[in-house]
Amino acid sequence: MADLTQSDWVNQLKEDENAVILDVRTAAEVAEGKIPNTLHIDIYKGQGFVYEVDALDKSKSFYVYCRSGGRSAQACNIMNQLGFEKTYNLLGGFNEWTGDVE
Template identity: 70%
Template sequence: MEDLSQEEWAEQLANDDNAVVLDVRTDAEVAEGIIPNAIHIDIYKGQGFIYQVEELDKSKNYYVYCRSGNRSGQACKIMEQLGFENTYNLEGGMLQWTGDVVDMD
């Protein structure tokens, strides 16, 4: 797992052909907007989160975010335990995100 600043995360993501963006927030938070092309798996679903994450392709690079950076950091640690080698945590999360956001309505 690597903690990346907002700038590092966005820049690395833009140049990564093997990237997957993962949003680990709640449904209510996601309703307020999501980073384009992100997959949403709520970390608060506990074992359900683990089941869904285990279905993902472990050869991809995962750019993980939440509201503030705490849950996404936990998600990266869980993913590492499950065998994911490349996870990148967005420091500051959506609270500091200045990039594109898509409305989920």
Template identity: 65%
Template sequence: MADLSQIDWTKQLNEDNNSVVLDVRTPEEVALGMIPNAIHIDIFKGQGFIDEVNQLDKTKNYYVYCKAGGRSGQACAVMNQLGFDNAYNLVGGFSQWKGEVAFQE
């Protein structure tokens, strides 16, 4: 797991052809907007979160975020324990996000 600043996280994501963006916030938080093309798996699902994450492709690089960076850091740690080699935590989370924002339909 690596904690990356907004600048480093975005730069690395934009240069990564094997990337997946993962949003681990609650559905209520996601309703306020999300980073475009992100997959949403709520970390508060507990075992459900682990089950859903375990179905993801472990060969991909995951760029993980939450509201402020705490839950996404936990998610990255869990992912590392599950065998994901590359999980990158967005420090400051969505609350400090300066990039594009998408809204679910």
């Protein structure tokens, strides 16, 4: 896992043709807005989160975010334990996001 500032996260994401953006917030948080083109899996699903994430393509790069960066760091750690090698945590999360929102 790597913790990236928003500018590093966005720049690296633009260059990564094998990228998936993963939002690990709750459905209520997502309803307030999200980064475009994201996959949503709520980390609060517990074991359900683990099952859903484990089914994803481990060869891809995952750019993970939550509201402030804590849950996404936890999600990256879980993913690393499941065999994902490229996980990138957005420092500051959606609270500090200044890019496009849908």
